[in-house]
Amino acid sequence: MALACPSCEEAAAEYVGMADDGRNEMKCTACGHHWLLGAKPVSPRAVAAKPARSTPTRSPRSTGTRSTGTRVAGGGSSDGALRAATPAAPPVVVRFPTLDDVPAEHLQRLAALKAAWPRQRPRPDPYAADFRRLHELMFSQAGLPHTEPGQLKDFVSSDVLALSGNTTSFAREWRRLGDRDASERFRGAVEYLLRGESGESGESGEDEGSTDDPPLEDRFTALAEQRSPYGMGGVREPLLMHILTVARPERFLPLLTVDSGSGGEGKRDIARSVLGVEIPAVDRTRHTIGRVACRSNDLLVDALGAGFRDLDDAAAFLLWAHAQG
Template identity: 30%
Template sequence: MAIDLNCSTCHSDERVVLVERLSGTQRKLKCEQCGYEWLRGEPERQKVPLPTLEDIKKRFPKPGDVDPQKLARANKLKVEFLEREPEPDPNVAPYWAKYQQVFSADGLTRANPQDLKDFANSNIGANPGNMSVFNEAWNEMGPEAGAHQVRKAVEYLLRGTSPVDIEDRLTGLISDTKSFGMKGFKESLLTKVLCIAYPDRYLTILKYTGVAGKREIASSLWGLDLPDPETANWTIGRLILWSNDLLLALLGEGFRHQQHAAEFLWWAKDKA
């Protein structure tokens, strides 16, 4: 099989043959006149596998990153805090139970619009802050349209399947990349929904960063430098949920419920 190429050694192009097809466009050629062999073309580029969600999460700060002295200080504050026996807020348990039913798969479709608006403006068990943006949007849309959008947002957050990971659905709702979102129903309210739907899983600290967000608490109490959402290449949903998991791991046992644990964190942050 002759190939129209010149041998760089003897300059012959009459007895150049193909020896082997390699990856991509690369081929091994040989001049049968002088025996010289060479490569021509480009090899196939190796594809670097994309990291999985678990691979990425491994780079997030962990309890083992805490300085032992700061860990001991936080544990001492925990002991001091748990010696107190504050009276539980009697309104929290029935409120939580009501909205667990409201946000259930069956309850959400029948949820009263006023209940959904009241949820956004209530500070029972967790304070979402100023909801003027939500209230303005709700009033402009009207109760039925507003309730429809809130139902869509909650359903997608709790039971959506695309994407599979709740961190990424949370990001989509906060960043307005999904049509399921409701104006003003963002980080603090979405986190509050998670706190009610999964009361043993999420702390009632509704902001990742702020005056007393998860990031500031981790820094003040344990000396951990969590990623800045404005500069770090991390999605907001992952920062919110992974910081929640980190704080839970650092807190350990002994708290009656997540509101109790959150009360400790706010108290200890100022003490530290």
């Protein structure tokens, strides 16, 4: 039985052929209508079963292989995020050495060198005692305001007791300011170093200043780093220690620098060779230049003990002991 035409409903359908989508094309011989027989098929790609996504198997990480970390949003990595979330270990605080840190073998060697020192002791500088007495008076609270510009300049350039190092920048600053202003500024630096801003003596000695002032070590640092209003160009570590050496002869050795450069005769080198201890590096927070300069001096004096005429004699011994290797 012939199919009915969907247009004229006559049973006159005739098979024409297969269409592109696989359906049968029909034609009505009565009215000429063409149509496709059957429902339009669904695309095979739409009904084909999708293959299950395979999870790649992560091979075990081999020992010694460097991991690059998983990238995360923002361009970072999961390893980096983990490190950021983990608090960093606090920095190691280097403690300043004391006499208790000096190894026993170095103390024994020091005692042997002291026993040999009387045979090696050089003659004292004949000008040293007079130089020290003069400048102790000059730098006293009563004498400093009356010190002449020429006396101050002579002190800086003198090599008695110790040399203040390279004084080129100091001389240039002095010329720029002129004798009157330069001497006034230098006197201000000396006064602040020795007695603080208040100009008063502390409980433990004249060099400590008032309890309202920073301690000597911190005043030293402020002047050396040019952070004090009392600072002056060219007044650095060697010159500041030279002032302390003549003004406080009972405490300070005439060894003016912590680090010696190529000379190998700074307090750091001497502490390492003679005492076997390492002086911490100078920094801007805990071990400032003033603290390291003063505490390395005190450590050497404590280790030497008695048996010296004065600290000039003790400094000469240290330089000799350091040269013994």
